[in-house]
Amino acid sequence: IFDQIEKLDSESNTAKKAVQAKSEIVWKTLQVQMEKYTYDNESTRAFISYKNLNRLNISFYKIDSKKLNEIRESRYKADSLIASFLKNRTKIASKEYELQNKNDFFEYTTEVLLPKLETGIYLAYFESDSEIDGQKAFAYETITVSNLSVLAYQENGKQNFQVLDRKTGKPLENVSIKAKNYTLKTDAKGLAAYTGPRNYRYSDKTEFSL
Numbered sequence: 001i002f003d004q005i006e007k008l009d010s011e012s013n014t015a016k017k018a019v020q021a022k023s024e025i026v027w028k029t030l031q032v033q034m035e036k037y038t039y040d041n042e043s044t045r046a047f048i049s050y051k052n053l054n055r056l057n058i059s060f061y062k063i064d065s066k067k068l069n070e071i072r073e074s075r076y077k078a079d080s081l082i083a084s085f086l087k088n089r090t091k092i093a094s095k096e097y098e099l100q101n102k103n104d105f106f107e108y109t110t111e112v113l114l115p116k117l118e119t120g121i122y123l124a125y126f127e128s129d130s131e132i133d134g135q136k137a138f139a140y141e142t143i144t145v146s147n148l149s150v151l152a153y154q155e156n157g158k159q160n161f162q163v164l165d166r167k168t169g170k171p172l173e174n175v176s177i178k179a180k181n182y183t184l185k186t187d188a189k190g191l192a193a194y195t196g197p198r199n200y201r202y203s204d205k206t207e208f209s210l
Contacts, residue, residue, distance in 0.1 A: 025105050028052045030137035032126050034114070037144050039166065041116045046124075046141075050099060051107045053137060055129040058114065059094040060143075061086065063123045065205045068142060082140055086125065093117060117145045148175065148208050159194045161186070163208060178207045 030053065034046040048056065063085070071081050093115040100108055114124075121144050128137040149166040152159070163175040163186050171190025176183065184192040 026052060028128050028135055028137035029107070030056075030126060030128055030139050032124075032139045032141055034124065034141050034143065036142070037146070037166075038117075040119050040145055040147050043116060044114050044143075045111045046114055046126075047109065047111055048099075048126075049107060049109050050128070050137070052101065052105065053099050053128045054101050056097045056099055056112070057094065057127050057129075058097070058112070059091045059125045059127070060115065060117060060122045061089045061125065062092055062120055063142065065121060068121060068123075082123070082125070085123070092120075092122065117143070119145050119147070121145075146208075148172065148210065150208055157195060161192045163190045163192075172210060174210070176207075176209045178209075179205070 029049075029051040031049040032046055035044055038044045046058070050056070067085060071078050071085075074081055095115050097112050099110065121142065124141045124143055126139040126141075130136045147166055149164045149169075151162040151164070154160065161177055161184070163172045163177075164170065165172055171186070171188070173186055173188045173190065175186040175190070175192075177186070177192055178184075179194075181196060182194045184194060186192045
């Protein structure tokens with residue numbers, strides 16, 4: 001019906017409104033929800049809401065905490081930062097999914113099983129198929145894969161840490177904690193503390209490894 005209205009008089013306000021309404025109806029949309037933290041090599045799922053999509057590709061890229069903080073702090077430039085980051089990056093894992101599309105322009109939901117990942121911080125990039133018009137829907141999320149749970153707090157001028165096994169809750173000994181100003185090791189109770197100058201920024205990276 002929109003095409004018929006446009007053919008009658010493509011320059012009329014009614015025709016222009018018809019074109020706009022058609023564009024909104026056929027537009028591809030994609031929204032994603034997924035767990036922010038998961039265990040090493042564990043199966044996890046993403047919840048997908050979509051409209052007018054036939055296929056979906058999900059790719060995972062390693063990302064460091066500095067770049068992640070830069071993206072988070074630049075909310076209005078996040079899309080361009082993501083596009084720049086993805087250039088010449090190697091995919092760690094990727095998977096394509098067929099989606100149900102009845103061509104009725106309704107929104108659908110589904111869950112997809114994600115590839116298993118090793119320890120690290122990842123950018124998950126979701127991208128739809130592209131038709132003749134070249135329009136794609138995309139979304140992105142971050143996921144941290146780790147078996148460590150870290151409690152950090154400040155007390156009496158000290159930076160305190162306790163590192164636990166995320167599955168069992170047991171303290172972990174000999175976990176290495178590396179920051180700009182110090183390197184620590186946890187004791188048998190999973191505890192470590194730093195006392196010294198605090199000339200660091202929130203965005204500075206702290207690494208935990210076992």
